[in-house]
Amino acid sequence: MVIYTMKDENKKIEDLIIKFLTKEANLDEHRKLELWICNPKNETLFYEYIKTSAFINMTMGKYDTKGAKANIVNRIKKEKSNFRNNSKIKNIAKYASVAVISALLTAAFIFKDILFSSQSINTPVVVNSDIKPGTDKATLILEDGSAVVLEKGSSFQTQSMNSNGEQIVYEARGQKPKEIVYNILNIPRGGQFYLKLSDGTEVWLNSESQLKYPVAFLDGKTRKVELVYGEAYFNVSPSTEHQGAKFEVINNAQELEVLGTQFNIKAYKDESNIYTTLVEGKVQINTSSTKQILVANQQSNVSIVNNEISVQIVDVENEISWIKGIFSFKGKPLKDIMKVISRWYDVDIIFENKDLESIKFKGTLDKQQAIEEILSIMKSNSINNYEINDKTIIIK
Structure with a gap:
């Protein structure tokens, strides 16, 4: 007898979400995802998945769960309609990494109002910055x-x-x-x-x-x-x-x-x-x-x-994510994360507040994101502020 755990079920749903976002899901999988999302019991789990993927570290009180679910459900219904009119859904994921990145970008789009609506009191200082991704x-x-x-x-x-x-x-x-x-x-x-x-x-x-x-x-x-x-x-x-x-x-x-x-x-x-x-x-x-x-x-x-x-x-996928065009940090200290960032963006990073070096950070980022976007995400999660001066970044 095979016993399925809640962890197994959660992994199946996460796979369904990614397949849906990359238009790889079939009609039956569209139906399963729609039923799961519409179940009120899954609201917290759905939020936690999106929060982890899109790096949204907000309280539930600031989160429009109903609006997000409605957005996804409407997209599912539209895809189901398209599926009926077409025998095959075009596979747009050229590489395995595209599936992950597409999921992140879509999640970020859904929650863009949340991501950018709240401005920090401390405004980062940027001087003569021309830092490009690798x-x-x-x-x-x-x-x-x-x-x-x-x-x-x-x-x-x-x-x-x-x-x-x-x-x-x-x-x-x-x-x-x-x-x-x-x-x-x-x-x-x-x-x-x-x-x-x-x-x-x-x-x-x-x-x-x-x-x-x-x-x-x-x-x-x-x-x-x-x-x-x-x-x-x-x-x-x-x-x-x-x-x-x-x-x-x-x-x-x-x-x-x-x-x-x-x-x-x-x-x-x-x-x-x-x-x-x-x-x-x-x-x-x-x-x-x-x-x-x-x-x-x-x-x-x-x-x-x-x-x-x-x-x-x-987690092997986490360790080799760099070859797929993404950074995947799961519970790594900022000191180690900033070494990765400094190599890829060719910058020097200084911790003004040494206590921040041991702070652990979790999430996934596209390697082609602007350095300011990555630092802003970290600013809402782990660091107090940052300063960019030419090719030097100071973490505060």
Whole structure:
């Protein structure tokens, strides 16, 4: 006998809301969502979902629940009518991230009057600010030491690779190499980049990261790359397609042995820990003093100071949200959140009030939002005020 809990039911409804907002729900799912929303017992849960998604930290007394429900129900009825007139609902979610972002934007639109109607007494100070969200850009260091700047609108090509300025794709050569030749990819603050290695392994690199890798791998030999620093998400081509050759990611404090899998490694220069999050498959973490096997949904934490490893279960989608174009912060302290913000927007952040560093913040944000929008959301939830002066942000 299968027992369904209230948590299971809530997850189903949350999925329905996202499917509805992205026009992926079928007629039966429209009906289920309409019945659920119209049930007065679900009013609080509906509000909590929207509040978390749209970052509305208001009291229930200031919240127009009836108006919000009416808005959603009217949209459901309209979609149901459209569904009857069309055999298929067009799928507008090109990537999985679009579903999440669309949900957030729609929720924000529904509650825009609430979001912007109440102005804080403390008005932020903004001086000479021209802070932009990050974009696809990198510097490629070739085997001869020459550097190539890659960014949107530019292109570059060699015998082994080509780039449109927003990604790099290496091709497996017809003639196998006899020795390994390395390239290095540098991602600056305010940047990100996609890379496809010659064996088909995909790598997404986050801001302020550096990866050293072979232009081509040797047949039957371990495929090895080095995450010198920063954060990278790997979708590794399985060893069964490469004569059993293993894949390894090395760093100054750990070596990671892969058996065909997806995982995220975070190893920034200004942090004393390396975090490896396993999405799918199995990996082994090796340090100078110990070894640790990870399975899906586990995250290892390696201390650079003493090489000790700890493991915990994590929300994988939350940990890898950055590759989908969003920031997902669930109970993280502001000090850690501001490190992420500073890398992506290429700014320096100073806490005038040190007590705020440990304040925890929860929510999801679009990475293309203006920095002022993000800070304003935090101002209504966690911080007292902020000041922007050129490329420096002061949290008060």
